[in-house]
Amino acid sequence: MNNSYNIPVTGRPNAGKTTVINFLARSKRPVGKRAGTTLRIAPVQLVNDVFLVDLPGFGRITRRSKSLEEKIKDQIVNFLENPENPIIFGIHVIDSSTFHIVTENLEKKGIIPIDIEMIQFLGEVTKNPPIVLMNKIDKVNTVLFNRNVDILSTYKLPRIEILPTSFKTKDGCRDFRSMVRNLIVKELGVKYQNW
Numbered sequence: 001m002n003n004s005y006n007i008p009v010t011g012r013p014n015a016g017k018t019t020v021i022n023f024l025a026r027s028k029r030p031v032g033k034r035a036g037t038t039l040r041i042a043p044v045q046l047v048n049d050v051f052l053v054d055l056p057g058f059g060r061i062t063r064r065s066k067s068l069e070e071k072i073k074d075q076i077v078n079f080l081e082n083p084e085n086p087i088i089f090g091i092h093v094i095d096s097s098t099f100h101i102v103t104e105n106l107e108k109k110g111i112i113p114i115d116i117e118m119i120q121f122l123g124e125v126t127k128n129p130p131i132v133l134m135n136k137i138d139k140v141n142t143v144l145f146n147r148n149v150d151i152l153s154t155y156k157l158p159r160i161e162i163l164p165t166s167f168k169t170k171d172g173c174r175d176f177r178s179m180v181r182n183l184i185v186k187e188l189g190v191k192y193q194n195w
């Protein structure tokens with residue numbers, strides 16, 4: 001993956017990472033109703049030498065062993081920390097319909113929620129703020145959405161851009177595409193704007 005610029009897409013299993021990549025790159029990678037569809041790191045070309053990186057979901061899934069989970073975690077961390085994979089910025093996808101439940105359950109056990117950990121990590125491996133998608137907003141009401149934003153705001157996070165999206169209704173998707181395009185152009189120049 002030398003000589004390429006990467007935009008990793010992170011998130012818990014089933015958050016919608018591959019859906020996000022298919023939307024931006026007009027690719028047709030398999031998405032699934034069940035968590036655990038993407039199991040290997042896959043670069044997907046967006047424009048020129050810029051690649052979106054489809055990552056496996058990070059976090060607990062029923063019917064998956066702890067050892068497989070550890071392997072997946074190592075795979076993701078190794079990719080993100082490897083200087084041979086220059087990262088322009090990261091995109092973190094949150095499933096708004098489960099975020100509050102998962103997060104509050106982990107908080108009760110005194111564990112830092114996985115989404116928070118990943119957002120902090122993305123902020124450390126690149127100088128640009130990660131884009132955080134509050135995805136699947138078609139599945140939540142305003143009260144729940146605001147609760148999610150409140151939970152996020154209780155953590156010390158890197159500077160982030162939060163965008164509500166639904167890839168079912170397409171709400172927020174155009175704004176998201178523009179944000180990604182603007183960030184790439186800001187970093188790499190105008191020849192990267194035509195996609």
Ligand SMILES: Nc1nc2c(ncn2[C@@H]2O[C@H](COP(=O)(O)OP(=O)(O)OP(=O)(O)O)[C@@H](O)[C@H]2O)c(=O)[nH]1
Nearest residue numbers: 014015016017018019031032036037038057166167
């Ligand atoms: N209702 C709704 N469903 C969505 C949205 N985005 C994605 N999905 C659905 O969520 C499911 C999971 O999507 P994927 O893109 O496969 O999720 P993923 O994060 O890549 O999942 P893994 O590869 O298993 O980690 C699929 O059934 C998608 O169609 C959304 O905004 N709203």
Ligand SMILES: [Mg+2]
Nearest residue numbers: 017018037038
């Ligand atoms: Mg996937």
